[in-house]
Amino acid sequence: MIYVLPAAVSVAAALAPIIAMPILPVAVAAGAGVLLVALALTAGWRWPATVAACVFLTDYAGARWLIGGPADLVAGAALGLLLLLLLETVDIACRARRTIAQPGVTRSTLLRAASLGAATLALAALVGAPASALAAFVPAVASPVLAAAGALGLAVALAAVIARAVR
Numbered sequence: 001m002i003y004v005l006p007a008a009v010s011v012a013a014a015l016a017p018i019i020a021m022p023i024l025p026v027a028v029a030a031g032a033g034v035l036l037v038a039l040a041l042t043a044g045w046r047w048p049a050t051v052a053a054c055v056f057l058t059d060y061a062g063a064r065w066l067i068g069g070p071a072d073l074v075a076g077a078a079l080g081l082l083l084l085l086l087l088e089t090v091d092i093a094c095r096a097r098r099t100i101a102q103p104g105v106t107r108s109t110l111l112r113a114a115s116l117g118a119a120t121l122a123l124a125a126l127v128g129a130p131a132s133a134l135a136a137f138v139p140a141v142a143s144p145v146l147a148a149a150g151a152l153g154l155a156v157a158l159a160a161v162i163a164r165a166v167r
Contacts, residue, residue, distance in 0.1 A: 002096050002106065006049070006089040010037035013056040013082040021063035022053075029059040040090050044097045049090035053083045063101070073131070077124040081117045088113065114154050120158075 014030035036052035039045070060079055064071065092109060138146060 002093045005106070006041060006086060006093050007085045009082055009089055010034050010052065010053070010056075013053075013079065013086055015058040016079045017056070017063040020060065020075070021047060023066075023112050026059055026063050026066075029055060029062075033042070033059065037086070038089065041093055046091055046094055046104055049087060053087055056083060056086075065134050070132075070135075073124055073128040074121065077121055081113075085113045085117070116161075 011034060014034050017026050019031055033055040034054040036048040036055065040048035040052070057079070060076075067146075088109065092105070096105070135143075
């Protein structure tokens with residue numbers, strides 16, 4: 001039962017790039033990611049799930065690049081949360097291998113992931129509107145630098161939140 005959630009999350013993460021750009025190479029890469037998650041769950045290794053998360057992210061970025069146009073902040077944040085949930089659930093499944101997990105473990109993991117996801121999506125929606133308005137005034141050359149700075153700031157903020165939650 002503990003393997004159902006990571007499997008479902010990996011399928012959802014694989015569908016994100018396919019929905020963005022439904023072509024065969026995107027679907028093949030997404031399928032490879034799902035197979036890596038299956039390998040992680042059957043062998044009890046965490047590294048194939050990490051590689052799968054990288055495959056899903058690269059596949060989604062490639063699909064968005066092929067589409068062109070503006071980036072979708074909410075879809076990107078949702079994919080990031082799916083990848084976080086994927087890595088966390090695979091880690092729990094690998095740790096709980098050959099054990100009987102109480103329903104409370106799964107429930108608390110889902111509750112923590114859902115609350116983190118809701119807060120992140122709400123913040124992305126709140127910040128997304130002003131950021132879209134300001135994007136018209138930013139030169140195209142400065143966009144990658146600002147995007148990297150924003151991603152770094154978000155990573156530091158999430159690390160601080162997770163560090164506080166661990167204590």
